[in-house]
Amino acid sequence: MASSSPKNALIDEYQELLTCIMCTETFKNAKSLSCGHSYCKNCLKTWIEKNKEKRNETFPCPICNAKHEIPKNGVDDYHTNITINSMVEILENQLSRDKNSKANCDICAQEGDDVPAISRCVECAENLCQACNKSHKRSQGTRSHNMYDLTGDPEKDARLALDNYVKRNIQCPKHQDQPLKFFCSKDKAIVCTHCCITEHPGHACQAIEEAADKEKRNISALFGLANQRKELFEKFIQDSSDNLQSYEENRQSLLKEIDTDHAAKCKELDEHFAKLHKELDEQLARRRKEQNENHTKLRNEAKAVANEKTKKIQAKQDQHELEKGIAESTLLHLTALIKHGHPVDIMNSSTDTAKKLQDWGRIPEEDEDPVDKYTYQPGTFDTANMVKLQHGIIPETLDKGCIVKKTRYCDPKVTRKVKLGDKNQGVKEIYGATKGYNNTIVLCHESPDGMSSYTADTFTKQHTANGGFNDVCCMQGNLYAAIDCNNKCISIYNHNLVHQKNIGKFQRPCGICEAPGKGLLVVDNTDKCVYLVDYNDGKILATIGKGHLTDPLFVTINSNSTVFISDYGAHCVKGFTMQGEEVNKYGTQGGGPDQLNVPSCVCIDPDNNLIIADQHNHRVVLVDENCKFIKYLLEPEDGMKYPQSVIINNEGDLTVGAESSGDLFVIRYKQ
Template sequence: MASKIQGSADFDEQFLTCPVCMLHFRDPRVLPCLHTFCRECLQEWATKQQPLECPTCRTQVSLPDRGVDGLRTNFYVNNLLDFAAVKKGAGPGVPCQVCEGKAEGARSWCVQCAVLLCDSCTNTHRKFPGMKGHQIVTQENLEASEGVPSSFQRKSFCPKHEDQVLTFYCEPCQTLVCVACTVVDHRPGDKHNPVEIGSVVERKKRDLQKLIANVEPREKDVRGTLKEVERELSELPTSADAAIEQATAYFDQLIALLQDRKEEVVQQIDSNRQEVGKSLETQKEAIEFELAGLTSASEFCKQALEHDSDVHVIEVEGQVRQRAEDLLTTPSDLTARPSQVVFSEGTAVAEFRHDVARAGCVQVRHTGKVDASKCSVEIKPAVVNYPNVSPLSTIDEMGRPCVVAKDDVTATLTDPSGHAVPTQLQEKGRGLWEISYTPEVTGKHRLEVKINGWSVAGSPFEVRVQSRDTPVLTIGREGDGEGELFHPTDVVLDMDGNIAVLERGNGRVQIFDAKTGQSLRSFPVDGGSRSPWGIDMDSNGQFILTFCNDFGFTGNQAIRVYSREGKLTKTLKPDCLRLPAGVAVLQDGRMVVADFTQQSCLLLQPDGSLIRDIGKGQLQNPQFIAVNESRDLFFVTDFWVHKVFVFDLEGKLKFSFGKPGQNEGEFSGPTGITVDPAGNIVVVNCGNGRLQVFGPDGTYLRTVATVTGGDPYGIALTPDNLIAVACLWGHCVEFYRYK
């Protein structure tokens, strides 16, 4: 509990008040979470709640065996309470609490007895032998103090020997004891070692100072975050109101558009109704006129037949016939006319409902303002006609990742001639974006990235776009120093995503950052120079290395296991091993090793014992191995046969692919091999440097690049979709874009 006492020694009542009973602390006890409460309050709280939670911070508390009584007393609060009482009661006219005012007023305070004394009683008090060690604080000292005097402290008495002051500390028991305890319960020996408090307190103070040094920066950060959260809380209504205004305006516009469309459709219906009505009225009049003529002729004929004389019939017959013929020969329009105005839904309600559900998006964003000067873009070497990505990190004023609207971020890429290259911006997480583009020409491109119109740090950036056959990163040059390589034969990714390079010429493993190419560390390997050949890593992160001799002499062939730190932990020399080359380690620790002399692959137990010999009579010069455990298959390159052979772990040949040649899909001394996550097989030719990809069934898919470093051997695929190639005579490792 932090002190809230002012320099004038006035006390904050809240600081001296128990948060439960809201009265001054009575026998204050400290919980493990460092919050203080009255002993009685805690006892009552403990009866109501199990498990017990701190009333202030809700932290679950495990009480000692003695319950609340076993909790430590807050002596500091007790001292402050005493001091507050004395400061309040030591004024003019306050009687002595011993002689009850028979002498002059109280002038002193006995810390141990916790009573006010006049001068006379103070002198008498000091004469008693049992009270000689009591601390007397005078009124002058109280009045002159700006805070609580360091001497104003109750002496702490032993709970077992109530007349004894706690003056020793038993280290093994980690408890304060008195002199009597050092004789009885804490006698020095194997289990107890009581030492004077003075010899321990300085060390404890130093420990507390270290804690303060560790806590204060965190406290500062938390205070800063709290201030930021309070600011965000204060700004939340404003941002929410603004969002409501924007949403209201947006949907009002949509509603207005629908209303306009509604009025337009209704007006069109009305117009169509009038047109159709007019047309029907015209047709009706024509039909009515024709009907009247036909009815008149028909009635005239009927009357002549029924009532006229023969003479009259003869006379009118010609006239009636003429009229009827005129009516029958006159063309009339009896075709049906459009008679209904029908409304049809252009967009189905269900479809429109789906669109409406997507209208408007509500997001909760960090209100910290993005600081373009703190944002960063990682520029990687690009390859022509390949999708390339530049990660963008958006940072706020406090240096934290923050969310920004997509419309606030712009990324413009131009090629060497100034033409714009299409870019795409995709948010990948809080404060993390990907700027992707596929350049169509090589050369220096210009990438300009802005946020809210402000350029991010370093913008515009130079993006070097290289040809497919140009490595995006090259590690090492000939030599034996840090970052230099000599005859690297194989590569593997370690558990941290770094690239471990096996140097046959220098007899060591050197580990590089796979993104930057920086040398991180190295360690020597046993077996002599020009002896190590293949490297892989087991599921525990250990390096598995094969050792052989250039000329096939026996004696130093072995498999050695090194820890992550490079310490040799195991050496295996199975009798079946002759001239080991590439190695692949399975998840259960078994190993598949290519052996030049045996002209086969050896499936070995983790202890090096032979399980079976695979490929005998089919392989001639096996080099490197890749395993696809999901398919229970492994792939091995054969340098002399110019093929890749595929076996299952039972030793059965499943299929093979490839033939000698210089064309795509053909092999010229295949060496390094690996399998990508989709099961595709990547193989490099030592003869012509072609780095090719084949489907899981061995069908040729494409050529990644032509390695320029010279004599490529072992390869590995990195998480960034780069292929690392160990170039034996180029004394380097080259990285090529895979996807």
């Protein structure tokens, strides 16, 4: 069946359908799995022996990886694909003779006589001469058989055989003298007349031809879904290719900008130090080495940025290719059933067709990550100060370039709402919060416990600590530092919320956060400032905001060491340096743009943006590190009253806790 000559055009038309994907040869005793894919009996047997999972006696389909249980009698228990086996038999037998040769009578051939055939019996699958044809029609056992006339043209006769073989009777495996004529809709079984009477009495049994005609509607519907999936995955694959190309173009652009900036900086260094080479030869060499190292680092960073994303896109593209292949193979199988499917085959696959219709009823959505664009920000030289020697020390005036990812924001969407009080009795008001260790969050709230850790995904309570707490943060050594309102100090707990020690003493402590590598920042509402205290003993190391704050509540710090403090009384958030200099401010009293009404908790997101709980306006605000408004992440119509705590979870989404109700909202605001 491998020929592609004109006389075998019919073979070429069906070659893909009738070729086993495992041995790449024409099917031999095809067996069908419930996922719809067929294989040679021996190929399937060999595959099961090599790939079966002994623990649960299953094996994966070689095409779609669907799991199948191994039957008691092995491959013998799988449905024989009557349609494929019959098509193979017809094409191989009918087209084995030359174009001009005549088909001989199969019955006379048994006696050694070559007598031209004029007809073919569908049931017996035999060619008959004129005499045998008459005898066949008169015989008691064969007079009801379906027969058709031969044309003498091998290809036309083969097509006639394909069109007529569906009329062939398939004998009941339990009653060999009875054909399978009925379908029991209750037991989903194909049965003969004797089976209807003895094993399915009273059941609704209809003629198999009628049942098959109805089932073809499901097959046609599944065919449409398969074709739709194929086209969708072709689109996904093309989109992946476009994304890969976009990343490559972005990478090349970054490398070009880095190299251009590197050349410009080197030229600037050369021109500057050419005038001073006698005095600054050594410094020139150091600066050039530093610039070259930075150049190499930036190029490697640019490559890593593109390579990591490229691998993810390629992995998804491979999955799309697999899904497309599954859809194509299903289309091939369904085409054969619609065009040539024997009623027995059609009804044998009815349960599997219904399941796949259900599984594929939901149209797959493209899950490609949006294309992140990266830009290069060149550094600068202050050549005026570069050569002023001060006791042999040259000021560090080189501002290195960096690669910056452009954040892609989406419309904020509340992806989850949790009434914590329903899950944990007694929880009414949420105060401070922090992203905890081991994929948890830690909340300070009004309840018998006072502070508890919860799983970040299900919000199931893990550990508790008794007391009155207003805020909490992580600190060095996998510890938590909490504002203990009862004892007016900082209480230190381990990751299981077991108390370790108390440090410091304050008038009215409210908010707390870690100042990485420096200590803890603590808001004292009575002293109207923020104290930087030592990790170990609570000793005050610095004072921030004294004289600038009216009613401070909560504090956070960004990667540039800017300290942001929410000022309850002034209805604003102010930013300070670690030295106490006020550098920026957001908010005035009110409910309009750039206004706040009782700001409470604040936090920093991974892009160094500031998030503010605008409590009495019932909203959450996102501003950049310079206190410029970006967007609202939560608004009154979202349904949360008096938002209080704000933290970024492990997925980069915002988790907001309500002071008044104990509600938790999870909000996605970035792509």
